[in-house]
Amino acid sequence: MRIVHRIAFRPNWWIAAALLVAAGWWGRPLLSGASFEHGFFGLFWYTMLALATVIWAVPAEQGWDGEALYRRWRLLGLLTLLEHRHAPGEFSRIVLEREAHAFRRDSVWLVFEGGQRFVFGHWRAGAANLAWAEALARQLSAATGLPFAEPGAEAG
Structure with missing residues (x-):
């Protein structure tokens, strides 16, 4: 997948x-x-x-190709210039982090945590985007086998 x-x-x-x-x-x-x-x-x-x-x-894209997480920088979104790959074993869980803003809508970040951090994506924290981010986190959790830390769960 x-x-x-x-x-x-x-x-x-x-x-x-x-x-x-x-x-x-x-x-x-x-x-x-x-x-x-x-x-x-x-x-x-x-x-x-x-x-x-x-x-x-040179926008970046993040993905899961069935074996590893990757971040690619692609010229005009078409031609790969640079790619970094990470095995799912480098991470311990998937979390959604909410970042509060004083003057605009909050942000939500989908992050793989472990020995290092890998940011998979971020969105404005509206209701639709929160639901989208949570569904994507669950889908990535099922694909990678990493646990998804529910929003509001204690960090550990």
Whole structure:
């Protein structure tokens, strides 16, 4: 059984691409000025856009392929550039961690715990996302054989 959690090709990924294109279009006047300030700020603006584009273009995906957990960084979500694999024996349990935020909705993290931690995914902590995260944690628990620590259970 394969289980994959990926960011690429979701609506927010495409929205981020549109924002990068809009930011590039918006910064065009910085390139046309003859002053040093225009050139400096233009160089800075487009350097930051290039960095953001690289981060956007190499999204990570986490998954279970039936033998090991993996995290892959893929160029445009298609071509694998780097992959890290972890045997389920490296972990002792699966937990859902809730992170409280002061000014926005809380986050929930699906984490494999053990000698090291492996974050499988995170979402905003709305009711639908909490149910989705718990169902995914149960599915991963069944697939990997690791126990799922119920939300609210004591850490041990």
